[in-house]
Amino acid sequence: xxxPPGPAGLLARRWADLERAQRVLLGLVAxxxxxRVGLYPGTAGTPVYGDEAYYVDxxxxxxxxxxxxxxxxxxxxxxxxxxVAGNGWFxxxxxxxxxxxxxxxxxxxxxxxxxxxxxxxxxxxxxxxLGVRRHLGRVSxxxxxxxxxxxxxYAVFGFAAYGDLVAGLLVLMLLTQAVALVRRTxxxxxxxxxxxxxxxxxxxxxxxxxxxxxxxxSSVSILVVGVLxxxxxxxxxxxxxxxxxLVATMVAAGAAFLVLLAPWSAYASHELGGRVLTxxxxxxxxxxxxxxxDDVCYGECDPGSxxxxxxxxxxxxxxxxxxxxxxxxxxEMSVYARADVTAESYARDxxxxxxxxxxxxxxxxxxxxxxxxxxPTAEVVGALxxxxxxxxxxxxxxxxxxxxxxxxxxxxxxxxxKVAIGALLVQPFVHIAGSRYWMxxxxxxxxxxxxxxxxxxxxxxxxxxxxxxxxxxxxLQVVLVVGAVTAATVVVALAx
Amino acid sequence: MAxxxxxxxxxxxxxxxxxxxxxxLLIVLSPTFGRADPTGSYRPELSPDARTNxxxxxxxxxxxxxxxxxxxxxxxxxTTGQRRQxxxxxxxxxxxxxxxxxxxxxxxxxxxxxxxxADDFVGTAPDAVVRGxxxxxLPPSRPEGRPECRAPFSTKKFTPDMDDxx
Numbered sequence: 001x002x003x004p005p006g007p008a009g010l011l012a013r014r015w016a017d018l019e020r021a022q023r024v025l026l027g028l029v030a031x032x033x034x035x036r037v038g039l040y041p042g043t044a045g046t047p048v049y050g051d052e053a054y055y056v057d058x059x060x061x062x063x064x065x066x067x068x069x070x071x072x073x074x075x076x077x078x079x080x081x082x083x084v085a086g087n088g089w090f091x092x093x094x095x096x097x098x099x100x101x102x103x104x105x106x107x108x109x110x111x112x113x114x115x116x117x118x119x120x121x122x123x124x125x126x127x128x129x130l131g132v133r134r135h136l137g138r139v140s141x142x143x144x145x146x147x148x149x150x151x152x153x154y155a156v157f158g159f160a161a162y163g164d165l166v167a168g169l170l171v172l173m174l175l176t177q178a179v180a181l182v183r184r185t186x187x188x189x190x191x192x193x194x195x196x197x198x199x200x201x202x203x204x205x206x207x208x209x210x211x212x213x214x215x216x217x218s219s220v221s222i223l224v225v226g227v228l229x230x231x232x233x234x235x236x237x238x239x240x241x242x243x244x245x246l247v248a249t250m251v252a253a254g255a256a257f258l259v260l261l262a263p264w265s266a267y268a269s270h271e272l273g274g275r276v277l278t279x280x281x282x283x284x285x286x287x288x289x290x291x292x293x294d295d296v297c298y299g300e301c302d303p304g305s306x307x308x309x310x311x312x313x314x315x316x317x318x319x320x321x322x323x324x325x326x327x328x329x330x331x332e333m334s335v336y337a338r339a340d341v342t343a344e345s346y347a348r349d350x351x352x353x354x355x356x357x358x359x360x361x362x363x364x365x366x367x368x369x370x371x372x373x374x375x376p377t378a379e380v381v382g383a384l385x386x387x388x389x390x391x392x393x394x395x396x397x398x399x400x401x402x403x404x405x406x407x408x409x410x411x412x413x414x415x416x417x418k419v420a421i422g423a424l425l426v427q428p429f430v431h432i433a434g435s436r437y438w439m440x441x442x443x444x445x446x447x448x449x450x451x452x453x454x455x456x457x458x459x460x461x462x463x464x465x466x467x468x469x470x471x472x473x474x475x476l477q478v479v480l481v482v483g484a485v486t487a488a489t490v491v492v493a494l495a496x
Numbered sequence: 497m498a499x500x501x502x503x504x505x506x507x508x509x510x511x512x513x514x515x516x517x518x519x520x521l522l523i524v525l526s527p528t529f530g531r532a533d534p535t536g537s538y539r540p541e542l543s544p545d546a547r548t549n550x551x552x553x554x555x556x557x558x559x560x561x562x563x564x565x566x567x568x569x570x571x572x573x574x575t576t577g578q579r580r581q582x583x584x585x586x587x588x589x590x591x592x593x594x595x596x597x598x599x600x601x602x603x604x605x606x607x608x609x610x611x612x613x614a615d616d617f618v619g620t621a622p623d624a625v626v627r628g629x630x631x632x633x634l635p636p637s638r639p640e641g642r643p644e645c646r647a648p649f650s651t652k653k654f655t656p657d658m659d660d661x662x
Contacts, residue, residue, distance in 0.1 A: 053537050058534070060533065063532045067527045070523055082536045083534040083536055086538050104522055304648060304659060317542065321564060332620075332624055332625055335621075
C-alpha cells in the first residue's frame, strides 16, 4: 500500500488524465498569465494618460459616493457632476470597475491601479474564454487565447484604464450567449438538450452583457443592437414551436438594456441641461473628423489646449452667455464647421480614419512604457504585436467576405461575427480612429480564425439541417458581404 | 448560465457567503479609510469673462447687453498710437442690432473714441445662436495686476508660445 499522493502528485495525475486539447488550452492560459506578469513591471508606473484621467477621477468620485451612502451623509453632488457626468463624453463603465479599488484604497497609487486593472482584464478574458469553450468549442477558445490573448500590446493595454478592451471582451461574451440562445432554442424545438432556461433570465443575461459593453465604450451600441437584431432574425428563422420563447427572450434583453441605460442618460441629461443618450461628443467628433478644424469655433478655437477641450470651452461659453445647452451650441458649431464637406472629402477622411484604425496597432507601446520600467518593453511589444496583429486583420477581412455554407450553428456564428466586425468598422465613418480601437475588435479576430479553420476542415462534408432555413441564413450572409463590398467600393471610388 | 443555488455544494455556498460578508464589511468601513481626491481635470471650471470681473473692463465701464464670446482682446500698435482691439462673436442678435446696442452704450457712458464693425456669418441658419463676428476698436486700457487677470482663457490674450489647438 502506498501513501495517498500529495498536492503535487494529485496535480500530476490530473494532468496525465487530460486530453491533448485540454493541455494545449491550459498551456495557453498559463502563457497568457505569464505574459502579463512579465509585462507588468514595464507598465506599472506609467502615469495616467489622456482619457484615463476621466475614468480614474470618476472612480474616485464614485468611491466617495459609496462612503457617503454608507455613512448616511449627503453625497457631494458637485464633485459627482464634475467628475462623473463630466462633459458627458464618456460613460462610466471603466470607472464603476475601478470604484471598489478606491473604496478600499482611496489614494491608490498608479502601480496599484494598473495591477488591479490587469487582474480584472485578465480575469474577464479567461471568463470569456470559458464561455467560448463551452458554447463555441475548444478551437475557438484556443484561438481567442492566442489572438488577442497573447498579443503583447493587448496584454499591456489590459493595464490601461480605457474601456476599449473590456468592451471587446463583453462583446465576445454577448456573441457567445447569442449563439447559445439560438442553439438552445433549436434543441428545445427538437425536444432534446438541457432543460430550457426561463426566457426572461437568458434575455436579461444578454441585455446585461450588451449594456455593460456600451458603458465601457459607448460606440459599441451599434454593434449590440445589430447583434441582438441578427440573433432575433436568425433565431426566428430557425425556431419552430419555440419562436415565441425566443421573442420573449429578446424583449427581456432589450428591456434590461434600456433599464440600465436610463440612469446614465437621465443623470447626464440632468447635469448638462440637455438630452444625452450615451455621449455628448458626436457633434465635435464629426466637426474635427470631417469638417474644417479652423472653423469649429466659427473660426479658430483658442490656442493652448486640444481639439477636444478648446471647442468644449467655446460651447460652454455660448451656453453661459445665452442659456442654451452646451450640446446645442456644439451641434450648431459642428454644422458650421462641416459646411464645406463633400461626398469626396468625406470618403477621403473615412479612408484616412480606417488607415489610422489599422496601421499602428502597437501605437500605445511607448505611451504605456513606464518611466521607471526596470527593463525596456516597447520595442519587443511593438515588433511582436505587428507580427501577430496584421495577419489577424487579414483574417478578419476574409471573415467579412466569406460565406459559410455549413450547418445552422456555423452559419449563425458567421452572421454574428460579420455583423459585429461590420459594426465596429462603422467607427471610421464617424470618428478619427487611433491605435487603441482594435482592442475592441481583437477577440472577434480570434473567433474569425477559428470559424475559418473549421470551415476549411469540414470542406466537402455533407451539411445536415433543414435546407430551406439554411438557404435563408446563407442569403443573410450574402447580403452582409455585398453590403460591406458595396460600402468599400463607394468609399474608394469617391476618394480617388 | 449560472448553476442554481440549490445545486451548489454547501462549502461553495459558505465561501460565497463569507466573501459577501467580507465585502460588506469593507464597504461599511470605507468611510474610515479616508476620502478619494478626484482632480476634476476633464471638466475644469469655466474661466470668468475678464471684461466683466473687473480685470479688463470696457471703456466707461460699459456692459454689452447681448450674449457674446470674446475671441481675442489685444493691444495693437497703429499709426495713431496704441489701440485695444476686441474681437467677439455675438449671439441671438443681428450684426446691425449688436452695433447699435454697443454704440448707444458707449455714447451713454460718454465714450466717443470707439469704432465698431460687425459681420454676420454667411450660411448659418436664421435661428442660429452664434450669428457673427464683431471687432471693437477701443482706446487702450491699463492692465490689472491681480493674477486672475492674467489667465489667458479669461482675458483671451494669447501668447505665441501657446500651442495651437491640434
